[in-house]
Amino acid sequence: MISFLQKIKMLIQQHDLLPKVLSILLAVILWANLQNSQIEEITYHIYPEIKNLSQDLIILEDIQKIRITFRGKKEYIKSINVSNIKLYIDLTRPDIGKKHEYLIRVQSNELLNNIEYFLEKEKLELTICKIKNKVVPVQPVIIGEPSPQYKKGTVIVEPPLIQISGADIIVDTIKSLKTYPLNIDKEIQTLHVPVHVNIKDYSKIFISPDTVMLTIPITSVTNLVSLTMPIEIRNQRNDFKYILKHKKVVVYIKKSLMNIELNENVLVAYVNGVIDANDQEVIKLPIFVEKKVKAPFEIFTYEPAETEVYISHEE
Numbered sequence: 001m002i003s004f005l006q007k008i009k010m011l012i013q014q015h016d017l018l019p020k021v022l023s024i025l026l027a028v029i030l031w032a033n034l035q036n037s038q039i040e041e042i043t044y045h046i047y048p049e050i051k052n053l054s055q056d057l058i059i060l061e062d063i064q065k066i067r068i069t070f071r072g073k074k075e076y077i078k079s080i081n082v083s084n085i086k087l088y089i090d091l092t093r094p095d096i097g098k099k100h101e102y103l104i105r106v107q108s109n110e111l112l113n114n115i116e117y118f119l120e121k122e123k124l125e126l127t128i129c130k131i132k133n134k135v136v137p138v139q140p141v142i143i144g145e146p147s148p149q150y151k152k153g154t155v156i157v158e159p160p161l162i163q164i165s166g167a168d169i170i171v172d173t174i175k176s177l178k179t180y181p182l183n184i185d186k187e188i189q190t191l192h193v194p195v196h197v198n199i200k201d202y203s204k205i206f207i208s209p210d211t212v213m214l215t216i217p218i219t220s221v222t223n224l225v226s227l228t229m230p231i232e233i234r235n236q237r238n239d240f241k242y243i244l245k246h247k248k249v250v251v252y253i254k255k256s257l258m259n260i261e262l263n264e265n266v267l268v269a270y271v272n273g274v275i276d277a278n279d280q281e282v283i284k285l286p287i288f289v290e291k292k293v294k295a296p297f298e299i300f301t302y303e304p305a306e307t308e309v310y311i312s313h314e315e
Contacts (some may be wrong), residue, residue: 001278002103004056017182019022019071023205024232026289028226029072029158032130035064035161036183038069038073038074039071039072039073039074039111040071040072040073040074040077041069041070041071041077042069042070042077042080043067043068043069043070044067044070044082044085045065045066045067045068045069046065046066046068046082046085046086046087047063047064047065047066047068048063048087048088048089048104048124049086049087049089050063050088050089050090050091051088051089051090051091051092052090052091052092052169052283053091053128054094056130056131057091057094057096057128057129057130057131058128058130058131058166058204059126059127059128059129059204060126060127060128060129060133060167060203060204061125061126061127063124066087066104066119066120066121067119067120067122068087068106068117068118068119069117070115070116070117071115071116071117072114072115072116072258073114073115076114076115077115081113084109084210085106086106086107086160086244086246087104087105087106087107087119088104088105088107088227088241089102089103089104089105089124089126090102090103090270090273093125093269094123095128096128096129096130097127097128097129097130097152097169098127098296099126099127100125100126100128101123101124101125101126102123102124102125102126102128103122103123104119104121104122104123104124106119127167129167129168129169129170129174130168130172131165131166131167131168131169131173132162132165132166132167132168132172132176133161133163133164133165134165134171134296135161135164136161136162136164136174136175136176136177137160137161137176138157138159138162138176138177138178138197139157139176139177139178139179140155140157140177140178140179140182140195140214140216141178141179141180141181141182141198141212142155142181142182142184142216143181143182143183143184143185144183144184144185144186144187145184145185146185146186146187146188146218147186147187147188147205149220149221149222150187150188150218150219150220150221150302151218151219151220151221151224151301151302152184152217152218152302153216153217153218153219153252153301154217154299154300154301155214155215155217156215157212157213157214158212158213158214158215158288159209159212162177162207162208162209163207163208164177164204164205164206164207164214165205165206165207166202166203166204166206167203167204167205170202170203170204170205171205174202174205177197177198177199177207177278178197178198179195179196179197179198179214180195180196180197180198180213182195182216184216184218187202187216187218188218188220189218190215190216190217190219191214191216191218192212192214192215193213193214193216194211194212194213195211195212195213196210196211197209197210197211197212201223201238202294206268212248217300218300219254219300222257223254224252224253224254224255224300225252225253225255225262225263226250226251226252226253227250227253227263227267228248228249228250228251229248229249229250229251229267229269229289230247230248230264230269230271231244231246231247231248231249231266231269231271231287231307232268232269232270232271233270233271233273233277234271234273235272235273235274236273237273237274237275239310240273240311240313241311241312241313242273242309242310242311243308243309243310243312244307244308244309245307245308245310246272246287246304246307246308248269249269249287249289249302249303249304250302250303251267251269251289251299251302252299252300252301252302253297253298253299253300254297254298254300256296256297256298262297265293266291266292266293266295267289267290267291267292267299268289268290268292269287269288269289269302270288271285271286271287271288271309272285272288275311281310281311282309282310282311283308283309283311284306284307284308284309285306285307285309286305286306287302287304287306287307289302
């Protein structure tokens with residue numbers, strides 16, 4: 001090793017290389033300094049953290065990532081990573097019930113003291129709403145028809161009511177929720193099927209339970225008898241005139257071992273006339289069929305299930 005160093009020393013002295021070696025060393029040092037003093041940029045997309053939002057409030061919008069660009073000396077830029085950069089929005093005093101712009105803040109640390117940073121936007125527009133709970137009915141959506149010579153009965157939903165929770169301005173608009181469609185095409189027997197409740201058209205809504213059990217009675221028409229009933233209008237408003245598109249309903253009843261005479265004295269079909277309507281308006285009303293007396297027979301289904309009603313003001 002010593003011999004090698006001595007040879008290098010002799011070589012430098014013989015060829016007067018010392019100034020050249022020093023120049024090379026200085027050039028390397030200068031290059032390293034220049035590299036470290038170069039100005040560079042780096043960009044990240046980061047979700048801002050929501051701070052101090054009360055538990056009885058909810059943000060209507062989905063929070064999107066915010067682009068942030070850092071600019072500074074290379075030695076500092078190399079030290080940046082996503083884990084040590086925090087964006088946040090302070091919602092200590094939100095403006096409830098309407099859109100409002102909230103400042104996007106950058107959590108300061110020692111690293112940021114040596115570099116510049118730029119946000120793609122300084123504020124984020126958010127709607128802060130109160131959380132509301134509500135119980136609504138579930139409407140089954142059934143598509144298709146049973147096999148010929150078979151009838152579908154009144155669908156049973158279990159549970160018939162579910163709880164919804166979410167932003168009050170959305171919850172207030174929901175009167176009921178529907179299931180995803182269930183196809184019963186060509187079926188010949190009663191079905192018991194779990195089906196998810198459909199909330200895809202609603203933002204930030206949570207439901208419990210999210211699945212209901214549907215019972216779809218299906219039976220041969222040979223097991224049924226039918227009775228055609230007139231449709232009454234109950235609780236009519238005195239200032240309205242009602243004209244029903246369907247004046248009668250066909251009721252299907254499961255045959256009973258008991259000899260019961262089926263007529264208009266044991267059943268009643270009606271629509272409810274207590275409604276809000278404008279002058280000369282056509283609306284749809286559900287038809288209700290009920291027993292008038294206690295009798296050991298079962299109403300299997302009836303058609304139609306609803307009727308159009310032409311409403312006009314009495315003159």
